[in-house]
Amino acid sequence: MELLLLLLLPLIFISTAAHSLPLFLPRAAQSLISKSNKYPNLPYIAHYFPQELDHFAYRRRSYGVFYQKYLLNSTFWERGEPIFVYTGNEGDIEWFAANTGFMMDIAPKFRALLVFIEHRYYGVSKPFGEESFKSAENLGYLNSAQALADYAVLIRSLKQNLSAESSPVVVFGGSYGGMLAAWFRLKYPQIAIGALSSSAPILQFDDITPWSSFYDATSQDYKDESMNCFAVIKKGWDELMWFSMKNGLSELSKLFRTCENLHSVYEARNWLWEAFVYSAMVDYPVEANFIRQLPANPVQKMCRIIDGFPPEVDILTKVFSAASLYYNYSGSQSCFDIGHEADSHGLSVWNWQACTEMVMPMTCSNESMFPPSAYDYEQFADQCMMTFGVRPRPHWITTEYGGHNIKQVLSRFGSNIIFSNGMRDPWSRGGVLENISSTIVAIVTQKGAHHLDFRSATKEDPTWLIEQRKEEVEIIKSWIDRYKGDEMI
């Protein structure tokens, strides 16, 4: 039970406590991906790089090298032309390659080499193999600074091996990968000439962004569709508790069409929570399969389901039906595996990151469609200590990467970063939404969602999305042109 508190929607089990970070990548999706053998037609060749386990300490002998996976596509590359590197985030690298078609789309125009580097401890890049998650000792090297150093070392080596020293490197990343891309440009300007950082909530730490913003923004997405939809979901949480108390888990299991009986009402609650939060995150204007196969504008579709019921239909049926769209858009599932993954999983490795440095305080305000909750750091820290034996360093990210007064700090420091955000994405509120300088710029789309710009172009793309990508391409081109001009100096 304690373990669960740290999983996907931590602390919602404790009615008075705060909500901590929902994973960028929901656990359910993680398991989907690792189960399937996924992307057979992905146009990349996998390589493995012998990487230092610990860049910031030295130990005896050759202790501590692991194999880091990276993907290459050199179809369009010409020597001297750019190298586009995706700074991998919390998942296996094929998944990000498959969902970042943008880089492949623009590669021919730039004659660019494409590189996707897997983040340490994810996918197959596990330093201690199957033992990687066993203990704090083994997990200790999982953090952003080590990941950035991995990218630096790997890119430098790759350029040397390809005799590509003069090729400018541009880094790309979405979500946590977008944080890494932006931080990489800031920490390693000698290696990357610029960064496209998509949907990266680098200001979601400490007290920089209001703690309620994430769930307020989620709620706003539903409000924007209909006030009834918002109100029904808001009422749903209490209804769920009442129904469960009144009718028992067995009846609730029937109502939620679970494959096996629920063990706890919180399994159902988590299931709904995930559906509403992640649909907002991936509220794309086109059909897509990022976390799951979903129709265009899933939030609108869910609200239409809710609003389509006659008023007298009970609230739980409405919210269940809406959530079903998220879990069963294809209609192929006859029952739902609710709560099942939670039992079958060991430690979720993102939770380690959330319990050490990626501490993003979150609350649910009264105005949100979620049950109000405060943020109790001490309780969170105690849970981390109990689960992993470590205490978080809640101010480390802002010490190491900044964030406070970002405009003042970066207006005369650094260059060549695009922060792109879609305002349908609740994470956008922790992003950089205003230009910082003439070369550190924000691109904000009102109707965009979580790193939508990174997806492959489709025939259904709205004009504003086409324009956004065009703007990004032009800015990146200007960096490369300037770099080539500077070479002549």
Add this chain to the structure above:
Amino acid sequence: MELLLLLLLPLIFISTAAHSLPLFLPRAAQSLISKSNKYPNLPYIAHYFPQELDHFAYRRRSYGVFYQKYLLNSTFWERGEPIFVYTGNEGDIEWFAANTGFMMDIAPKFRALLVFIEHRYYGVSKPFGEESFKSAENLGYLNSAQALADYAVLIRSLKQNLSAESSPVVVFGGSYGGMLAAWFRLKYPQIAIGALSSSAPILQFDDITPWSSFYDATSQDYKDESMNCFAVIKKGWDELMWFSMKNGLSELSKLFRTCENLHSVYEARNWLWEAFVYSAMVDYPVEANFIRQLPANPVQKMCRIIDGFPPEVDILTKVFSAASLYYNYSGSQSCFDIGHEADSHGLSVWNWQACTEMVMPMTCSNESMFPPSAYDYEQFADQCMMTFGVRPRPHWITTEYGGHNIKQVLSRFGSNIIFSNGMRDPWSRGGVLENISSTIVAIVTQKGAHHLDFRSATKEDPTWLIEQRKEEVEIIKSWIDRYKGDEMI
């Protein structure tokens, strides 16, 4: 004997091998400083900060906190006004405070708080106390990235405790401390608004600067005084070997007035070597006591000693007499402790840094006044492995901090760094000697030496030194004024 290869003048024992890094701070001086109880009148109050041992890995429980010493002087400080931080280097912090009077001199003008932070593993800031140098396991956390993170964490905490969040921080550092100051500004712009990096050879790594430059520059200092002086010293090394072979160590000991008999001719050789190299480094235009008490223009004085002998006097007497000035300017020593320190010391902790990341290849060219030697990386690495059980990471510094194509990389990235160098200092050749941008600038003085600008003003200071310090003050003032202006935005 193997150990000695890593000490002050490594590898000169091997006639065919390369010279590695002479320590910034010679071992002899280290022992002098740690023996005396030094600076009773230093106007600073010592504090101790509980610091993370490892900023880049997480371990169970509260494992790994040590006490880091720092010195404060708030005599001139007014809230909201700047904080000047010295980023400590390889020695105890009082020593740097005593030799960086410049900061005290300018504090009243800026109404600045002065902070000197001791570098981990030096002085009393030893994470494992007396055991700190015992093993690679204990030494492992001694590196520049950890040191920079120490400074970031400590400064942030200090500002919070003093309610000084709005005070701009400027970092100062000389030599290795100057590297740290420059790198700190580059890596932690959110914490320091600018850096004065004095005599910092950040380009002495990899293949950026010609490997022979250090000893060529040393030789040039002597050539500039007199060609005879240069030629005598150049001949001295062979003479030393011949004399020792012909007459034995006992006679050599007499000639060199050693307190105890020499154990090896290399003890005498090292002794001379140190005198000629460090006199060039600290070839100040005023009397000073940085490494030792020395007269103004010590290189000139040494050459006058050499040139003052009738030509028929033997070469060894000449070079010995010149070196005696370095070791015995006060005239108080009746005999010399040559080779004594080398036996009494355990591991020298800078050697750990030189054997891990601070790998600065050096050679002696035929044109230098030193015996020609190549650089044999493999031999060096083997020595490191034998001594510490670790292999160097020779490309790490340039991966982590850059250096190659520095003008191209930083001309559009970063701001507010002064690189100051005095060309009498052999380290200057590995420094930044040209402006990189309008705000990353080089200040070069032809007659300056190793972070001369950081010393207290004296009545004897030449005009060009007074002007240099004035220019530095004006630039720092412009950073602070601009920062205050930006606050208003």
